[in-house]
Amino acid sequence: MPHSRETASDIAAIGPLIAAQRAAFARQPRRPLADRRADLLAIERLALDHEGDIAEAIDADFGGRSRNETRLVEIAVTAQAARHARANLARWTAPQAVPTPLMAAPGRSRIRHEPKGVVGIVSPWNYPVQLTLVPLIAALAAGCRALIKPSELTPRTSALMAQLLADRFPTDQVAVVTGDADVAAAFCAHRFDHLFYTGSTRVGRSVAEAAARHLSPVTLELGGKSPVILDADAPLKRLAHPLAWGRFLNAGQTCVAPDYVLAVGDRSEAVGRAVIRQAEIFYPEVGANDDYTAIVSDRHYARLNAMIEEARSRGVQILQAGHDAQAAARTRRIPPTVLIDPPADLAIMREEIFGPLLPIVSTASIDAACAHVNAGERPLALYVFSDDPRVVRHVLDATHSGGVTVNATMLHLTNENLPFGGVGESGSGAYHGQRGFEEFSHARSVFEAGRWHASRLVAPPYGAVFRMISRLALRS
Ligand code: NAD
Numbered sequence: 001m002p003h004s005r006e007t008a009s010d011i012a013a014i015g016p017l018i019a020a021q022r023a024a025f026a027r028q029p030r031r032p033l034a035d036r037r038a039d040l041l042a043i044e045r046l047a048l049d050h051e052g053d054i055a056e057a058i059d060a061d062f063g064g065r066s067r068n069e070t071r072l073v074e075i076a077v078t079a080q081a082a083r084h085a086r087a088n089l090a091r092w093t094a095p096q097a098v099p100t101p102l103m104a105a106p107g108r109s110r111i112r113h114e115p116k117g118v119v120g121i122v123s124p125w126n127y128p129v130q131l132t133l134v135p136l137i138a139a140l141a142a143g144c145r146a147l148i149k150p151s152e153l154t155p156r157t158s159a160l161m162a163q164l165l166a167d168r169f170p171t172d173q174v175a176v177v178t179g180d181a182d183v184a185a186a187f188c189a190h191r192f193d194h195l196f197y198t199g200s201t202r203v204g205r206s207v208a209e210a211a212a213r214h215l216s217p218v219t220l221e222l223g224g225k226s227p228v229i230l231d232a233d234a235p236l237k238r239l240a241h242p243l244a245w246g247r248f249l250n251a252g253q254t255c256v257a258p259d260y261v262l263a264v265g266d267r268s269e270a271v272g273r274a275v276i277r278q279a280e281i282f283y284p285e286v287g288a289n290d291d292y293t294a295i296v297s298d299r300h301y302a303r304l305n306a307m308i309e310e311a312r313s314r315g316v317q318i319l320q321a322g323h324d325a326q327a328a329a330r331t332r333r334i335p336p337t338v339l340i341d342p343p344a345d346l347a348i349m350r351e352e353i354f355g356p357l358l359p360i361v362s363t364a365s366i367d368a369a370c371a372h373v374n375a376g377e378r379p380l381a382l383y384v385f386s387d388d389p390r391v392v393r394h395v396l397d398a399t400h401s402g403g404v405t406v407n408a409t410m411l412h413l414t415n416e417n418l419p420f421g422g423v424g425e426s427g428s429g430a431y432h433g434q435r436g437f438e439e440f441s442h443a444r445s446v447f448e449a450g451r452w453h454a455s456r457l458v459a460p461p462y463g464a465v466f467r468m469i470s471r472l473a474l475r476s
Contacts, residue, residue, distance in 0.1 A: 003182060010179035011186040014147070017175045018190055021118040021145040024172035031115065031143040033093060037086050039140040042168045043133055044082035050164055051075045054129055054157070061125070061154040063332050064294035069250055074129040077414070081134045084416040084433055085141040092141070092437045095446075103473050106450035113441040115143030116217070117193030122184060122207065124199040125153035125296055126253045126354075131221075132161060135196045136174065138436025144194070145173050149187045151199075152180045153296055185210075192216050194440055198255075199223075200352075201377075201425050219429030219439055222422050223352050225259040226379045228409070229369045229395055231386030232265040238407075239385050240274035243358070246383075246409030248279055248336050251293040252356040253300075256381040256403070256410050259353055261360040262369040268362040272319050272338040275358060279321045279336035286335045287327025294332045295355060301332050304355040307348045308337060316342045366391055370398040378402075378424030383409050402426050 003011065031039075047054070054074060055067040085092075096111040119139050123132040132150050139146045148165075150158035155178070162176035169175075177187060181203075188195060188207050191214040197207045198221040211218040230239060246258045263271050283292045295301040312318060317340040328335050339359045342349055348359055363369045373382065382401035386392055392406050402422035403412045413420050413432070421430030431439050449455075457469050 007179055007182050010177060010183045014177055014183075014187055014190060017147055017171060017177065018118060018192075020172040021147065021175070024170075025115075025117050025145050029115070033089055036089060036141060036143055039169070039173075040082045040086045040089070040137060043137055043140070044079045044086075046164050046168060047075045047078040047082070047129070047133065050160075053160060053164075057156040057160045058128060058154065060156050061128070062294050062296050064290070064292075065250075066291040066293050068291055069293065070129075073127055073250065077130045078133045078137070081137050081416060081432070085137050085437065088434065089141055089437075092434050100447070103454070104447060104449075105454055107453065108448045110446050112444045112446055113142070113438065114444050116440055116442050117144060119144045119146050119194040119196060119440060120187060120190070120192040121146055121148045122188065122195070122197045122199065123148070123150050125151035126250065126255070128154040128157040129161065131198050135198070135219075135431060135436070138431050139194075139196070139440045140174075141437045142440035144440050146175075147187070147192075148174070148176045149184050150176065150178065152178070152184075189213075194218070196429075196431075196439070197221065204427070217429075219431065220422070220427040221255070221420075221429075221431075222380070222425065222427040223255050223354070224377055224379045224422070224426040225352055226256055226381040226383070226401070227369075227373050228258040228261040228383040228385070229366065229373070230261060230263045230271065231366060231384070231388065231391050232267075233387055234385035234407075236267075236270060236274040239271070240278040242383075242408045243271075244275050244278035244282060244336065247275075247358045248282060248292070248356050249410075251295060251334065252358075253293070253296060253354055254410070256413055257354075258358065258381075258383055258409050259379075260349065261358065262363045262372055263360055264363055264366055264369060266362055268340050268360040269317070272340050272358075272360045275338050275360075276319045276321055276336065283321065283323075283336065286321065286323040286333050287329075287331050289333075292333060295334060298332070300355065301334070304334055304353070304357060307346070307351075307353065307355075307357060308334075308339075310346055311339050311342050311348055314343060314346065316340065316346070366394060367398075370395060373399045373401075378422070378426055380422045380426035381405070381410070381412070400424070402430075 055070040058065045098109045100109045121135045158178045165174050188210040194217050195211045196219045201222040204220045204222045286292050319338040321336045323335040337357045342359045378400045380402040382404050384395045405412045416433035419430035419435035420432040457465050
């Protein structure tokens, strides 16, 4: 199908922007640290000075997004990432001396972290500012230039970011391309020195294919079903709060939200009731509650309701916080919902939920829970609740996931000292803090040979000296 005039012009803008950034990178291949620090400060100020505008734009895009949550998950997270990068930039960029083995002696070996060049960043709608600006912080810390394609599902936020970034950076350093999925596909078809994608696994696959055509390195921050394993001894009182917080923040539209619970023993209903009681304390009202976020679009709203209806039609026990369902529907909100022991073939147990629905499934043992996790794709996050360190260790040893939080949910991603990323179908590559800086850097190996060098002794014609040196090399 031919593109609309707007899409065609968005697509046409991409090539010249990349060319301009490439030319600027060639003119200044190593951006001075003082300038990088100023770039990072500009991002921090952008978030802090425009909190109100950002909260308003996201609220309008979602049709209701808690401003308190926006403060926490967009503004604070972004500002903290920028501050952390600024404070650590000198250490991250310092050439790293490494030992030199006998074979290469005498000489000096070191690693230089150099900017990869012009990078592409494609971001989703669920945390539209954090998931755009935190990768950008890593790219700017590394000294790269960046072209950004934010989500078409949050158009006001994308337009606002485009304007705020244009006010602070020349387009040959940072530029934003807006538009629909066709623009995103055209964007990813260009050659970048690194492509950083956050979004669904389905689209991530085509992004990886597009990057492979240019042999461009790619980071894939994808999704999936992140499980919670509850040991039989984990006290209800302590686990209800983190489960309800993790699942219902942003109405469950969070990549690392607990997707389903595997409860050891026969207590799925007791756990479910505790989670709903906690949700009612968090959100005494749903329809007109500014702190309970709406579902982003009619399509996602219909998808989530279809999951509930399918479960209902199969006789699954459904617990919902006691809310006025009509008032909730008018504002595209879905009340916090728990489903007790849904069968494995339901969509809610097969697909990433990405909404405020939490299935809780009884399981016989910790080993059965680990086997369930291992039977599926490797998840982005895994949560385990147990007071027994041996159980925690066993779950860590027996499963795979991008990251883990023990006895809480989602908190591992708030620590800039921990790499954040997936594994297998939930993604590859990682960022946050130093790991993000490294993702956008090339680790360049430099060996400086001494004036006289041992390689002279291992050159042909091979004689007695060669034999002695090579015997030493075999042993060292
Ligand atoms: P999405 O994949 O539909 O869209 C994300 C971005 O990809 C958008 O900017 C979109 O324009 C672009 N896009 C769409 N089609 C494309 C194509 N053919 N080629 C290239 N780009 C294309 O994802 P979404 O619905 O916005 O986000 C939800 C998904 O993202 C969930 O699966 C969630 O788990 C995942 N997610 C992961 C993380 C993480 O950090 N790992 C964070 C947030 C969301």
